[in-house]
């Protein structure tokens with residue numbers, strides 16, 4: 001999931017150009033939809049969004065033991081990240097998914113990428129749209145109960161979900177800071193805290209200061 005954190009999430013909020021795996025990422029205008037404040041259900045017996053993938057942690061994260069240290073190159077800088085690549089785990093699902101309940105067995109130590117769901121960054125050529133949304137191919141997800149199809153449903157917003165968005169943005173800020181990237185997350189956080197939430201928040205590619 002490291003690639004997703006960098007090429008989808010950090011690329012979506014960066015305020016400066018950066019390079020990763022030979023690809024250049026430039027700041028794009030951001031549209032944050034008020035739909036980001038929706039909540040969601042997560043039923044037992046699903047596990048659809050928990051296939052086996054790399055579980056990636058920052059050095060100071062609460063994390064399981066036996067992680068592999070790796071150096072990630074961003075714009076020529078080597079940045080330390082700790083991962084469980086799950087190369088030794090021969091299963092469709094993550095090693096931490098409970099086979100009976102479909103629940104995460106290390107929920108309090110789940111990595112950022114798991115925690116950040118279901119916030120979506122939709123990348124277009126001229127902008128990135130950020131919202132909370134069900135999985136685009138959720139119908140195709142393999143479930144732990146042997147059936148197919150993500151079981152989650154969207155909920156109306158309430159203060160809990162608003163606080164959750166803020167907490168998740170704080171997590172993304174930690175990743176950006178760790179990689180030494182300037183971002184526009186503070187602008188989004190300011191809007192999350194103060195509103196108005198009736199319309200989308202529009203942020204230009206150059207904007208940096210909180211209004």
Ligand code: SF4
Pocket residue numbers: 041042043046047048049050141150151152153
């Ligand atoms: S796909 Fe949806 S319901 Fe299923 S485990 Fe993931 S969040 Fe929960």
Ligand code: SF4
Pocket residue numbers: 049050051055094095096097098103104105106107110111114
């Ligand atoms: S760590 Fe937990 S939440 Fe993340 S993929 Fe594995 S089982 Fe799912």
